[in-house]
Amino acid sequence: MSTKATAAPAKDEKRSARHGTLLHMRGVDMRFGTGxxxxxxxxxxxxxxxxxxxxxxSGCGKSTLLRIAAGLETRTGGSMDVSTDAIGYVFQDPTLLPWRTVTGNVELCTQLQHLAKPVRREKAQAAIEMVGLQGFEDNYPSQLSGGMKMRASLARALTLDPELFLFDEPFGAIDEITRERLNGELLRIFRAQRFAGVFVTHSIAEAAFLSTRVVVMSARPGRIVGDFDVPFDADREPSLRADAAFARLTGEIGECLRAAA
Structure with a gap:
């Protein structure tokens, strides 16, 4: 386990790294009108x-980078390439419509794309089953737990078949046990779909458990100060969190984070 070198790669290495790259930011800067x-x-x-x-x-620009990647904010400097239009975004809040059932909420994005109703229903049902909400299709948000609401939000984004999936701290307000369960579900979906994912979190353990890489940002203005490869196999069990190698990795990330703050 190691932090990647910060030296600029050679041209051949750059060319190799760009193969299959769906998101590439270069020198991105963001200054708001407030100063x-x-x-x-x-x-x-x-x-x-x-x-x-x-x-x-907190406040180092993690969510700002996510919004720039999604096209919800316009950067004030640098350049960015996004090599796909199939982008999924899961917000901190589930943002479900209270008057729609689970199926109705999950269908929303494909409805806005004007897909035929049978296609919408098929994609919604597949996504609902993928996140483990089968049996709750006709429930309304008020009848769901916090974890189930986030599952519905995740299912809604999955109907877009995202190649680039952006997550803005979706599990931050959920209890620890439910959060770990959702981590496992998300990891399973990632193994199946193999999208490019960017996940914002304040939890070092969550980052290490979910990721192939963990990027550490400094206090505002946010800069990247650490980039850690995660060495574990894709098939991860909850018991990994008690492993000595996992503890070493989270310790290294934590040390980098404390220095950055």
């Missing part, structure tokens, strides 16, 4: 089949 300098000179590349978690102090 807040949120993000400074960020270089970040995420390839298909990579799951990259962003950790850093």
């Amino acid at each position: 807040v300098h949120a993000v400074d000179n960020v270089d970040l590349a995420v390839r298909r089949g990579e799951f990259v978690s962003l950790v850093g102090p």
Whole structure:
């Protein structure tokens, strides 16, 4: 387990790294009209089949980077390539419509794409089954637990068949046991779908458990100060969290994070 070198790669290495890259930020900068300098000179590349978690102090620009990647914010400097239109986004809040059932909420994105109703229903049911909500298709949000609401939000994004999947701390408000269960579900979906994922979290353990890489950001203005490869196999059990190698990795990430803060 090691932190990647920060030296600029050779041209051949750059060419190789770009193969299959779905998100590539180069020198991205973000200054808001209020004068807040949120993000400074960020270089970040995420390839298909990579799951990259962003950790850093509150207010360091993690969510801002996610919104820039999704096209919800316009960067004020640098350049960015997004090599797909199939982007899924899961927010911190489930943002479910209270008057729609689980199926109705999960169908929403494909309905906005004007897909035929049978196609919408088929994609919604497949996504509902993928997140383990079968049997709750006709329930309304008020009848769901917090974890089930996040499952519905995740299912809604899955109907878009995302190649680039962005997660803005979706499990932060959920109890620890449910959170670990959802981590396992998300990891299973990632193994099946092999999208490129970017996941914002304040939990080092969550980042290490889910990811193929963990990127550490400094205090505002956010810069990348650490990039850790996660050495564990894709088939991860909850017991991994008690493994000595896992503890060493989270310790290294934590040390980098404390220095960054």
